[in-house]
Amino acid sequence: MTTNPSIRAYQPYAYPVSIIEAHAPKNRDWILSNFMHLAYDEHPIESPSLCFYSYDFAANPYLHTIKADRKWMQRWIGHSFAEFVHAQLLDGWYIYAFVDEFFIPRRPTYGKSPCHHDVLIHGSDSDAGIAHLLGYDELIRFETTHVLWADLDAAYESCANADQPWTRSFILFKFNAMASYRFDPRFVVAELELFLASENPGRATQGLAMPDGRLYGVAALEAYRDELLDTPPKDSGLDLHAPRALFEHSNLMSERLQLLLGDDLWQRYIRERYGRVLRFYSALPVAVFSAKQNNDRSALHRLMAGFPEIIRQQISTVTDALDCRHAGFRDAERRKKPMGRDRGDMTT
Secondary structure (H helix, E strand, C coil): CCCCCCCCCCHHHHHHHHHHHHHCCCCCHHHHCCCCCEEECCCCCCCCCEEECCCCCCCCCCEEEEEEEHHHHHHHHCCCHHHHHHHHHHCCCEEEEEEEHHHCCCCCCCCCCCCEEEEEEEEEECCCCEEEEEEECCCCCEEEEEEEHHHHHHHHHCCCCCCCHHHHEEEEEEECCCCCCCCCHHHHHHHHHHHHCCCCHHHHHCCCCCCCCCEEHHHHHHHHHHHHHHCCCCCCCCCCHHHHHHHHHHHHHHHHHHHHHCHHHHHHHHHHHHHHHHHHHHHHHHHHHHHHHCCCCHHHHHHHHHHHHHHHHHHHHHHHHHHHHHHHHHHHHHHHCCCCHHHCCCCC
16 A cells, blocks of 8 residues: 555545555546545534545445444454454455554554544564554654554454444455456546536435435535634634645546546646646645644635635636537537438438
8 A cells, every 4th residue: 555645634535545556556547537526514523524525435446345344343353353454464455444542653642542543454564563554643644653463452442342333344455456447538527517516426326325415516615615714713623634635636636637638628728727726725734734733824814815716716627627528529429420411421
């Protein structure tokens, strides 16, 4: 896996992507066909207010996936979680599970207080009795942490009686070397139109699960903008993950539009205009971090004054890109039509 995946604002999305991009770094088709939709929760309890939408972050053509409940897994784990993990890693499986970071070095709550959090276990050394865990460290870096097997066992067992249902999640991932996925411009255009219209992408899978009531697309952007504007000056509870998600979203959108249009149209009509959007969302995480960690909101205040215009720029640029692509679709359809009698064909 890689510690520098395209998506790492939130760990549930970051972990599968970190495996895929490590094994197939040049295959961008699946990544760019997803992570288009943003979701905003107006009344978050445990989940973040703003994040990428995904029907199921573990569902992926490039990964074999086994999803199970922690209680069911216990019959297979035996007396040592660390030893079970080591055996699965030898067979190519990565382990996604919840542990108590009180026992995990280089985590903010290490040795201080309980904190049940998800990790991806991607390596193990049986001679040293050490496991390698991916996640955010005490400096908010997406990095690998080394933990003794005994501490990993304690961290896993400490979550056994956790009240929150999500802490019982247990997923095994293995890279699928035989998988293939193709970027489909028509599908991507349709999804981007949903994004611009603030439509709920969950309606496409309503046969499997009822859509939730969150805000989506442009409406999610506008709601997050209002959240930042309404945050009291002395509030230190600013979320660092949401601005990172917007940075990732804008970067992937830039790469996606270039693939959708081709280099010529991208360079002529979109690149310079979207560059302003990229610069804004590159600066936003730094400004929010400074406001939260250093109690300095000057950079954030300067950025917020331009946030409404940036959203308008996003809408207009993506809209124009889709208009260009629709014109290309129409040209392609015209070229495919045979020349009949009404088109001047004089054959008999």
